[in-house]
Amino acid sequence: MSLDLLRARLARPEPSFAPFFMLGDPDPGTSLDVCRAALAGGADMLELGIPFSDPCADGPSVQAACGRALRAGTDVATAFELMESLRRTSQVPFNLLVYGNLAHRRGWGRFVAEASAAGASSILVPDVPLEEGDALAAACADAHVGVVHLAGPRTDDARLRELGEASTGFLYLAGRQGITGARHDDVPQQVRDAVRRAVKIQPASVCVGFGLKTRAHLEAVYGAGARVAIVGSALLDRLATHLDEHGCPPDRDRLLEDMEHWFGELSGHRPQQQED
Amino acid sequence: MTGPRTGAFGAFGGRYASELLRPALIELSDALETIVPSSEFQAELAHELAVWAGRPTPITHLPAFSDAAGVEVWVKREDLLHGGAHKTNNVVGQGLLAKRLGKSRLIAETGAGQHGLATAMIGARLGMETLVYMGAVDVERQMPNVRAMELLGATVVPVTGGAATLKEAINEALRDWTASVGDTHYLLGTVCGPDPFPRLVRCFHEVIGSEARAQILDAAGDLPDACVACVGGGSNAIGLFSAFIDDENVALLGAEPAGHGTETPGAHGRTLGLGSPGLLHGARTYVLQDDDGQILEAHSVAAGLDYPGVGPEHAHLNDSGRARYVGVTDTEALDAFERLSRTEGIVPAFESAHALALVLRAVTEGLVEPGARVLVNLSGRGQKDLDTYFGLRPKEDGA
Numbered sequence: 001m002s003l004d005l006l007r008a009r010l011a012r013p014e015p016s017f018a019p020f021f022m023l024g025d026p027d028p029g030t031s032l033d034v035c036r037a038a039l040a041g042g043a044d045m046l047e048l049g050i051p052f053s054d055p056c057a058d059g060p061s062v063q064a065a066c067g068r069a070l071r072a073g074t075d076v077a078t079a080f081e082l083m084e085s086l087r088r089t090s091q092v093p094f095n096l097l098v099y100g101n102l103a104h105r106r107g108w109g110r111f112v113a114e115a116s117a118a119g120a121s122s123i124l125v126p127d128v129p130l131e132e133g134d135a136l137a138a139a140c141a142d143a144h145v146g147v148v149h150l151a152g153p154r155t156d157d158a159r160l161r162e163l164g165e166a167s168t169g170f171l172y173l174a175g176r177q178g179i180t181g182a183r184h185d186d187v188p189q190q191v192r193d194a195v196r197r198a199v200k201i202q203p204a205s206v207c208v209g210f211g212l213k214t215r216a217h218l219e220a221v222y223g224a225g226a227r228v229a230i231v232g233s234a235l236l237d238r239l240a241t242h243l244d245e246h247g248c249p250p251d252r253d254r255l256l257e258d259m260e261h262w263f264g265e266l267s268g269h270r271p272q273q274q275e276d
Numbered sequence: 277m278t279g280p281r282t283g284a285f286g287a288f289g290g291r292y293a294s295e296l297l298r299p300a301l302i303e304l305s306d307a308l309e310t311i312v313p314s315s316e317f318q319a320e321l322a323h324e325l326a327v328w329a330g331r332p333t334p335i336t337h338l339p340a341f342s343d344a345a346g347v348e349v350w351v352k353r354e355d356l357l358h359g360g361a362h363k364t365n366n367v368v369g370q371g372l373l374a375k376r377l378g379k380s381r382l383i384a385e386t387g388a389g390q391h392g393l394a395t396a397m398i399g400a401r402l403g404m405e406t407l408v409y410m411g412a413v414d415v416e417r418q419m420p421n422v423r424a425m426e427l428l429g430a431t432v433v434p435v436t437g438g439a440a441t442l443k444e445a446i447n448e449a450l451r452d453w454t455a456s457v458g459d460t461h462y463l464l465g466t467v468c469g470p471d472p473f474p475r476l477v478r479c480f481h482e483v484i485g486s487e488a489r490a491q492i493l494d495a496a497g498d499l500p501d502a503c504v505a506c507v508g509g510g511s512n513a514i515g516l517f518s519a520f521i522d523d524e525n526v527a528l529l530g531a532e533p534a535g536h537g538t539e540t541p542g543a544h545g546r547t548l549g550l551g552s553p554g555l556l557h558g559a560r561t562y563v564l565q566d567d568d569g570q571i572l573e574a575h576s577v578a579a580g581l582d583y584p585g586v587g588p589e590h591a592h593l594n595d596s597g598r599a600r601y602v603g604v605t606d607t608e609a610l611d612a613f614e615r616l617s618r619t620e621g622i623v624p625a626f627e628s629a630h631a632l633a634l635v636l637r638a639v640t641e642g643l644v645e646p647g648a649r650v651l652v653n654l655s656g657r658g659q660k661d662l663d664t665y666f667g668l669r670p671k672e673d674g675a
Contacts, residue, residue: 053438053570054556056447057294057454063437063447076568100292100555105569127292127555131281152296154457163295174296178455 002121003146006093006169009045010205015222016044017267018095018207020232022065023048023082024074025239026247030255031069034239035086037256041263045093046086047209047230048120050079052099057126059181061233064240068247076102080118087119095148095169096120100128103136112139122146122169130166140168148207153177153194157201164202170228171204175211175221181233187212187220199225215266231266238262280560283471286596288588293470293558297450300457303377305472311376312369312479321480324368328401329358331365331483335491335651340619341632346639346646350500351622351654352488352516361625361656362484362512363394367463369480371398374461381405381460385449387414387442387508388580388627389421390656391465396430398463406430409448411441414579421660439573442508442583446557466509467587470558474587481515484653489519492651501648502527502638505655506630507601508545508581510590512655521598529643530590531634533576534603541566545574547586548594548601561588577606577664578626580656600643608633610668613658625656626664 009016019038024031035046051069055062074082083094096115103111103125115123123145128136130149140147146169151160154177164171175191191208198206207228208221218229242255249255280290283305291301311317325331333353342349354362367384374382382399384406386392392408399406408425412434415422425432438444446469453462467474467481492500503520505513507530520526535544544550547562554563556571564572564584574584593599609626612633617623624632631652638644658665 054443054447056450056557057296059451067437070570075570101563101565101571102569104553104555104560105565105567126294127558129291129293129295129298132290132292150295154299155295156299159298177296177457179451 002093002116002119003144003169005091006121006146009093010170010227015226016228017042017218018045018047018228018230019043019235019263019266020047020049020230022051022062022069022236023079024051024069024072025065025236026068026243026249027072028074028078028082030249030252032082032085033252033256034259037260038263039090039092041260042267042269043092043263044267045095045228047095047097047232048083049097050076050102052102055099057179059179059233061236062180065236071247076106080114083118083120093121094119095122095124097124097126100125108135108139109142112136112143112145116143116145120145122148124148124150124172126150130163137166146170148172150174151198153190160198161202164204167204170207171198171202172207172209173198175208178210180210187217192220192224195221195224195226215268218266283475285474285589286592288559288561288591289471289474290560291471291558292555292560294454296454297457297470300453301470301472304476307373307377308472308476308479311373317372317376320372321369324372325365325483329364329368330356332487333357335488335495338620341616344615345636347635347644348647348649349635349652350492350496350650351652352484354484354512354653354655355622355624355628355657359390359394359397360659361390361394362481362515362653363391363465364397365483365515366465366477366480366511367394367398370461370463370476371402371404374404374463375402377461379404379459379461381407381456382463383407383409383449383452383460384463384465385442385445386410386465387445387582388578388625389414389418389425389660390580392425392430392432393421395463396425396428399430400428408432409435409445409452411439411445412436413440414442417664418579418660419663441579443571450557466511467514467589468509468557468559468561468585474559474589477511478514478518478589481511482518484512484515485517485519488516488651496649498649499523499526500651502529502644502650504529504531504631504635504650505653506531506581506627507548507586507590508533508583508627509585510587512653514587514589516653517599527644528593528599529634529638530599530601531604531630532601533578533581533630534605535575535577536606538603542573543575544603545576545581545583546603547584548590549603553591556585559588561591562586562594577609578630580625580627581630602634602641602643604630604633610665612636613665622654623658624654625658626661628653628655
């Protein structure tokens with residue numbers, strides 16, 4: 001019944017910070033610890049990806065994370081086990097990101113049921129559009145899991161409404177046209193405008209991702225009306241700085257300490273350091 | 277099962293792409309239905325194909341090869357098309373269309389380099405900035421094409437990660453396009469991808485089949501008993517098959533790359549023979565995948581066939597039984613490459629050599645009757661493969 005956790009979270013007055021992690025990255029054990037560090041640092045939600053061989057809607061950071069997780073032996077069952085472990089000690093909503101083929105291969109019904117049993121509150125399948133999403137929507141309705149649709153800056157008003165109405169979890173608004181990836185500059189005015197437009201014309205809670213990196217970025221999109229802000233590639237890049245050439249963390253404690261510290265900054269629970 | 281809602285070929289096809297690509301895919305789909313059929317566009321396309329690309333290409337009867345195969349073999353000479361392969365048909369069509377849509381930049385993926393080369397050619401011809409994504413492994417094994425693309429003014433971007441071949445190049449091109457849809461056309465090189473690409477690319481290769489049908493009726497007085505083509509993504513095969521799909525007595529045979537052999541995953545590219553339905557690069561089609569749905573690496577000596585997916589129309593033709601897809605190993609393809617070179621004075625591309633190798637086995641395997649008339653798409657010339665060939669089969673006298 002994790003969808004209820006999501007609904008309760010979205011009903012709260014304050015917006016939510018959701019870090020994104022690839023389950024099993026860089027290896028299943030470390031992945032679990034990093035997610036727990038995020039929760040300890042004040043993450044309000046988690047977005048969790050299942051590693052896929054060909055994440056073509058994502059940028060190099062997510063692709064590299066998929067590669068590390070797969071090389072460390074993370075299969076779909078392992079990913080669900082990791083999520084289930086997190087669920088045992090955490091009541092924050094989990095949005096599951098999965099490429100269509102992994103769900104198609106298991107069968108939509110079985111996949112969503114397993115995801116739900118592992119604690120997923122909602123599911124985003126970036127390469128399954130609304131038109132081909134009937135099986136996903138039906139499986140999610142059966143398993144009481146929210147559906148999350150992606151929209152972008154070029155999505156017109158009518159489509160935005162259609163997507164919002166079909167989003168039983170929330171609407172994921174890509175802050176810019178392109179693939180996922182960290183940016184260094186401020187959140188541009190057009191992103192804030194896109195958030196305001198989405199909030200105004202469609203019913204679902206708006207979540208913003210793609211290119212967010214700092215607490216200031218999050219506050220900018222919250223200010224425009226976003227209920228959730230996701231930091232993904234920037235986290236994966238930061239994680240990667242703690243890994244050696246084989247993708248292993250030589251100093252796990254330092255990695256976890258650094259990540260927890262940064263999560264504290266991003267979540268607003270800890271004052272932010274000067275941007276470097 | 278019921279088919280996808282958009283761009284279905286039976287239970288296959290569809291538009292399994294990010295919402296961020298939707299506006300561009302709709303724009304392209306509209307263009308396919310309005311601009312492409314217009315007499316103005318068709319006249320421009322026909323003119324460019326004739327005066328720049330060298331259409332029509334002939335068909336050639338192969339007496340010595342026929343004797344060896346025990347069937348009457350004719351080849352459609354797409355190797356004689358400008359650029360050296362059938363790929364030029366598609367790039368002329370999509371290039372002219374991109375220009376009409378006001379795009380200033382072309383991006384493409386390439387495996388063997390033939391599609392990248394063709395895109396670089398049309399980019400130069402139309403004055404459009406051109407960028408080609410190519411697997412780093414393919415860059416190494418198809419260096420002559422890489423040099424030619426650069427000469428033509430295109431930027432070649434080697435793609436690492438995974439097997440660093442065609443699949444990775446498509447991933448990268450899709451990523452670029454997602455960010456650049458405003459001014460950029462993704463000139464996809466095969467009948468794969470999200471709708472409308474399988475329909476669009478097919479449409480520009482139908483000229484292969486329509487010419488060949490008229491030519492063989494004229495030269496031989498009757499239809500062929502079988503049409504044969506190699507299948508990676510499957511664009512040259514669809515081009516040839518398209519004119520014969522309604523002729524129930526014409527067998528349609530596709531040669532899939534069996535690579536080093538089909539016992540080992542990763543050693544072949546027999547997507548239709550050994551794969552299963554999945555979602556890859558925007559379409560529901562047959563893919564090589566593990567039990568979880570992770571896409572497996574493919575292998576073929578022919579870079580253009582080295583792909584773990586296949587065009588969704590082939591998936592449909594396979595399941596409906598209209599076409600049959602048979603595996604051909606690297607060794608068989610190289611043998612056919614040598615045979616055609618020595619007996620007919622034509623050096624085929626490794627890709628096309630797969631189709632020729634299938635013809636040599638077709639009677640023994642009961643795919644056609646002895647003496648049957650077989651029309652093969654000689655989809656490209658083999659100059660690009662000479663380095664690889666001499667690496668694999670060095671001259672024994674050391675000369």
